[in-house]
Amino acid sequence: MEFILVDPQARQHVALIRLNRPKELNALNLQLMGELRDALRQLDEDEQVRAVVLTGNERAFAAGADIKQMAGKTAIDMLLADQFATWDQIRKTRKPIIAAVSGFALGGGCELAMTCDMIIASETALFGQPEIKIGVMPGAGGTQRLTRAIGKAKAMEMVLTGRFMTAAEAEKRGLINRVVPVELYLEEALKLAEEVAQMSPVAARLAKEAVNRAFETQLDEGLHFERKNFYLCFASDDQAEGMSAFIEKRKPRFKGR
Template sequence: MQPEYIIIHQQVAPYVAHIQLNRPKELNALNLQLMGELREALKVLDADEQVRVIVLSGNEKAFAAGADIKQMADKTAIDMFNVDQFSTWDTIKKTKKPIIAAVSGFALGGGCELMMLCDMIVASETARLGQPEIKLGIMPGAGGTQRLTRAVGKALAMEMVLTGRLLTAEEALQAGLINRVVPTELYLQEAIKLAAATASMSPVALKLAKEAVLKAFETSLEEGLHFERKNFYLLFASEDQQEGMQAFIEKRTPVFKGK
């Protein structure tokens, strides 16, 4: 079935796919259907050998302006528990291939949390990022208090979560929340360029390296180093490792096959 709220663009660059959130009238508010469509699209692309990196974007006005409040306003605690909307987020988190967010305009609440699920972030000069749930009498529930704090530190995270303060793109860059800021007309192009550079690497190494970096947020240093070492050794069982090192010795560009 054709998705209603996302658009999938295949091969926008070699081995790069692009998913665009597509609820423009609602500023890409994340309702249950959109999130379900995104989850299924990522599962398909994660299994596609012709895709090594995924770009996720909204439009120039909004990456995603938050969750769909209309879907939640009349819910009880038990309703929210039974819907279990965050199980979809857990599935998205398990995507093995790198995801690069292309962010312009608003990335608020759930939109900011979805952005932070991605592995790298390219933002336009007009990007406004934050967790303003406190203004609705609630708090972040899809990782905002945890991922934001790990990215920008306690002091700034507290201010953003407790007052609803939004960051400009430049402030987010200085805080270490995003990778780079570019002119608005170039934000998607630059994200695809970063994705293409990433996709030129060994897809096996990309997956294991991403896994190791994410492990740093969940383990002690000693456990993380042990995990890193195992993934490092594992790559010496791959054809890509042999090709990469042989190409280096022969002073040529490697041709990685993901094996």
């Protein structure tokens, strides 16, 4: 792959994907997004991988979409290219994904971070949806996920003015999990991924699915979905192992079965 670097075993049961267009501040062109989609699909099928960390570099997680690829397009060109089908496939990744963000996470970069399940940010991280400044608007989930994360008023301000949000404010508003010094942001994300990877892979997938469903359904339907997934846990060997280990006061040995 040309624009991403993949380490399937950066830590035990944890894969690391690094966006790798440093000269372009990791701008998200079609090829990079296709490579990311394919890598996540392969990691989703890898039984040795239980969690994924997605990062860029200290200067930029991703500074947005590649505007040069879009500048001359017509509405029909964009419709036929269907670039958001790739985003939909990334969103359907079953394993937990943690974004490790430093520097710019703007436009598509902010949207990509929000597509992940958790976000660890460095003190230098800046989040924003500045598409309005070039005559367009967010198109990969920015208006929807940002509003759900920080509320209508703040999301409207960011989307309509292009204002950036600092890491400290993003943590306060609930957009991210925590802020750490820039030299620790990737290590902190890997540690969080390791913690997740120690849990039952079956339960983690079902739990991720249920939490995401909360944003898509009414409460009654969401509760029904949660209970269905809860019952499904009892069909796994991991459930029997986890409860036995608790009773026997030992550490469980989950196998993802």
